[in-house]
Amino acid sequence: MSAGTATPTTPAARTPAAKRHGGGRLLAGTGTLIRFALRRDRVRIPVWIAALLLAHLSTLSELTGLYGDAATRASLAKTMDSPAGLAMTGPRHYLDGGYGTGAMLSHQVLGFYGVLVALMSVLIVVRHTRAEEETGRAELLRATVVGRHAALTAALAVALITNLVLAALLAAGLGGSGTDGLTWQGSLLYGAVFGGLGLLFAAVAAVTVQISEHARGASGTAVAVIGLAYVLRAAGDVGDGTLSWASPIGWAQRSYPFVDDLWWPLLLMTGFTAVTGGVAYVLSGRRDVGAGLRRPRPGRRTASGVLVRPFGFALRLHRGMLAGFCFGVLLLGSMYGSILGDVDDMLKNVDVVDEALAQAGGRDFVESFASVVMIVNAVVAAVYVVIASLRTRAEESAGRAESLLSTGLSRVRWMWSHLAVALLGGTATLLLAGLGFGLTGAASTGDGGLVLSLTGAALAYAPALWVTAGVAALLFGWLPKATAAAWIVPVYAFLVGYLGQILRFPGWMNNISPFGHVPQLPAAEMDWTPVAVLTAVAAALLAAGLAGFRRRDLETK
């Protein structure tokens, strides 16, 4: 667990306190830091655990209610045995053997909630390592009797404790639910694999925080790894399964809880976690407090002509994140497109046109699969829009807006320059996702018309993105402290768009999400009315947000 390159030379580490608290000099103070971190997260962590636990239990109760008899289960299994179904859930093997409640639960939510537990662990690690260094608080702590590796170890320990508690509660909750088919062994395995997945991504975050100097960049990189893992497993599960073996989420799903109850994938996950964690310690030992692995280089003496224009300046602040998202969605779209050919092949093996497919109004599997991919793309683009829109708030709270707003730059132009990047950047993200999907889709199916039709289908979601930016603008203008609540829009759209289809949410739940009104191209027909209405709503929200910001106090430090 300790880096070979580090030399313990801190004089303070010789004090008895170091021996009492740490064990090793590199780890001095770890115990105190763990308690401190748990104290700081005394609300956050229990909320995460409770939310994930409740999500599982409520999904379980929905599944037992909706699919109580063998006939409905068989029908669900048939629906899932399609490219769209498998991409959203997990490997096909879960469908064999009757698709019992346990198999259904693991298949439907292990991958999906696995993304959330990974996200939780990433946020915990980043919050207690890089975010602390970035604010300078870590320096204050490191000047006391705290060893070089104490902060990283404490963050990982907090992630470990959180995931252990979650695993134990999940195992107890599922096993103790008394649901038919939920064995104790399966429940234990499910909990272990789920918690293991969280810990694995904690280790990934431990590496990304060494590389990036900013908490935002560190969590962004780690989230990109989660996304990549999810896409790889989706592509693999629809195809021949090879790609799934490159994904830790794929490994977790291949333990088949409640179906085969295999424990060895957990070993694979533990090995990966240990190696990744080891890399984090080696990197951590090679850098200075507060610094990233890359050395800062001198930059320009003077500003370019573009930078001193408000929009150019906003673009400069956003460019890293925007470039990352553009690249990410191009990759995401392309991977989904590359399996369109497999989808086409699968179609030939299916003789019945499914009921669910008919409901979606789809003409064939390819189109219904494409429609599901569109929702995923749109949610990813919405995540970008929220991040970009929240930049206004971040600049304000950091005290950097104050300097600019005391120049000849008006509040409206300042806020609008950031929103414009969010609106245009979000639309560009959508376009690239559709283009990547269309190009590789056309290549894999041999249908050249897909390039245009899939790109167009993706762009139909643009007005919903603009509404998302409008919600963030409205909050920023009128309730600045609650600006982060704009995250609800993409999270809700994801939950409804993704889970709603399986759990059959009532229609109104779909209707309160802007994404619920977008025509689900290419499966459905184009309808211009909702698109026009959403655009108008977005314009109204943006205008209201700008008006609110014009008349409120700027929050200063």
Place this chain on the structure above:
Amino acid sequence: MDTDTPATAISVSGLVKTFGRVRALDGLDLDVRTGEVHGFLGPNGAGKSTAIRVLLGLLRADAGTARLLGHDPWDEAVTLHRRLAYVPGDVELWPGLTGGEAIDLLARLRGGLDAARRDELIERFDLDPTKKGRTYSKGNRQKVAIVAALASDAELLLLDEPTAGLDPLMEVVFQDVIFQAKAAGKTVLLSSHILAQVEKLCDRVSIIRLGKIVQSGTLSDMRHLTRTTIEAETERPVTALETLPGVHDVHTDKGRVHFAVDGEHLDEAVRHLSSVGIRSLTSHPPTLEELMLRHYGDELAALNGNGGAA
């Protein structure tokens, strides 16, 4: 009251600003004449920054009026911002932008950059403009804001503790640069708690306490209104000194007498001393510190029990 004459750069009366239950400004009055360097004195939390932010139109006052260069700072914020420059006490820079880029950005958005002046200031303040914002120390971030403010051609400078974090050498450069600005006819509002700086630079001073101005005027006016400390050696023992009007804190020790006297009664006290034969006499006009302590004395007394300092 005539608030719009060109002779007045800043005119504030009865300004109130509350944050929840905290009354940050409680009927603030402030007048800054065109072309003067005006010291704005008070400890942390007295309301200096809040007042400046109201003047910048970043905060909206709850009551009272404020005129800046004859205009309303909230309604005409942007027009006014082209004519003024602001240096915050806590400069935050963009981590990924170099200092040079930040200077250009701020000065250009303010309405114009004098490139030659910028280069001169960068050299005088010994600033490396190629470093990224995140690598600057507090003092260097402060320099970036000062250079940006002075490199644009603003007629009014609002400086909120601008030299917090600057070393003494840079403090001298700063004073020199402010004298230049004054010579060029610019108006400066300098919020500070570095008394030596204010004594050196400012024509007039306003002391703020709990969101109100408690005293305002030139330093010599203020000195006249406060006590002078006198230490004298006399030929014969001094008697009945404490019975004179305006004389306080009399201590005698082996033929030496030590007391404080109000400015308006100085003459009588000195006459009384000469009646017993003055051998030596030293008088200290009140320092700005003592002026401040007079207004904040009750707080100190509460801290120290009974102010036993010499």
